[in-house]
Amino acid sequence: MNELNLNNLEIHNVIGTGADYEVRLAGQIGDTPNMVMKRPNPHSILKNLHASTETRTHKMIQFHKEIGNDITGITHILGYFQNTPQNNHLYTDELDHDYTVVCQERASGIPLNADVRARILKVPTGLGQTLFALFPLGLDEPFDIPCKLMDIQNDLYKHGYLLFDINPQNVFYSPDTGSLNMIDTADLHKLDAENDIKTSNKTKEDYFLELIRYYVSAEEIPTEESAYFSPRGDKPYINKESEINLLKSQFEQLTTSDSHTMLDIIKKIQSEYYQSVSDFNQDMMEYFSVVRERLQLAREKPETLASWYSAKEYLHHSHWSKYDFNPNYDKSTDNLEI
Incomplete structure (x- = not known):
């Protein structure tokens, strides 16, 4: 995984929402989106009900660091970052709680x-x-x-x-x-x-x-x-x-x-x-x-x-x-x- 330069990135429209996660297209500013940003479902964050999702996210990140990014057929994680009420990156909504954002390659198909x-x-x-x-x-x-x-x-x-x-x-x-x-x-x-x-x-x-x-x-x-x-x-x-x-x-x-x-x-x-x-x-x-x-x-x-x-x-x-x-x-x- 590489360190993300968040100043050069922008997020786009939502392409998927589930009970646990929200997924948006993302990419270099002005370029065609070639990655996605995944965070806990914002409604769960707002109500501070995302602790279990955060635990699973960090387990997932550790797995990708160890072997996940080397398994053919599993989308690579490019990096991740923390958002807090005091230091919010890319997203404009105010959710009042800390959460982790995972950046992945955009899967084709x-x-x-x-x-x-x-x-x-x-x-x-x-x-x-x-x-x-x-x-x-x-x-x-x-x-x-x-x-x-x-x-x-x-x-x-x-x-x-x-x-x-x-x-x-x-x-x-x-x-x-x-x-x-x-x-x-x-x-x-x-x-x-x-x-x-x-x-x-x-x-x-x-x-x-x-x-x-x-x-x-x-x-x-x-x-x-x-x-x-x-x-x-x-x-x-x-x-x-x-x-x-x-x-x-x-x-x-x-x-x-x-x-x-x-x-x-x-x-x-x-x-x-x-x-x-x-x-x-x-x-x-x-x-x-x-x-x-x-x-x-x-x-x-x-x-x-x-x-x-x-x-x-x-x-x-x-x-x-x-x-x-x-x-x-x-x-x-x-x-x-x-």
Whole structure:
């Protein structure tokens, strides 16, 4: 990480707001924004309810200093600074309490799930997740997203960490380059140390279940463009038992050859069969090889493939223009073998 020259920087519009953080575009004064500034949600700061977020922020900064900035697929932290009521940098609002601002590289692509505010504006928020992860009919590498997430977790696990909350809102993807970035490492779990209350009771099985809930579909491939609009798995993750029961129920209702393979994986998770992340990843790769057959059959149906491309046109909605993303991305799938 480098020391930030705050006198040469300026912040721009908000591009994401969650329960814990607010994210704004930023960059050199007068230049195209090439970074983002992340701070605790300002409403929490104003009410002095951001202490737990601050703790997670400093844990995240330390992780990036140690290994995070060296892991492919995790957005680099460029630096950070403190704002206080007496010494406030870049932001103009008066929040009456100290807080930390993290400066990160601007991730290319779009979030696989747009934030909650976009739903109010009738944005089809689930397009990234459904088009590029769950039903990737038009991609050269149809399972690029889950495979890259598995690689990230495998690297982290080797270094004694696991990363939770890998939901699509925290994953940026650019289909033209295949670039994937995890933009949020706040829910970090260290395998051999005490952790905060949010991740202290979690294990590698929680990661397995998160990956399946967000990046594996228990549905038939859509034949209507509207089926691509809504995100999947966006209800709160409660615990392993309830998640296992839900996933079992969903895949038991799916009458495809690959559903049996996934049910076997879920049973292994339930029995804590997997001794490492790489063991789980290996079974998932075998599962994806089975699903390839179903995707290939769907591609051969003109109306199904047309629905995918028709849904992709909604990425021209003005909402997506605030991201570093080319909605005109296209690669011919005429000769694509999934």
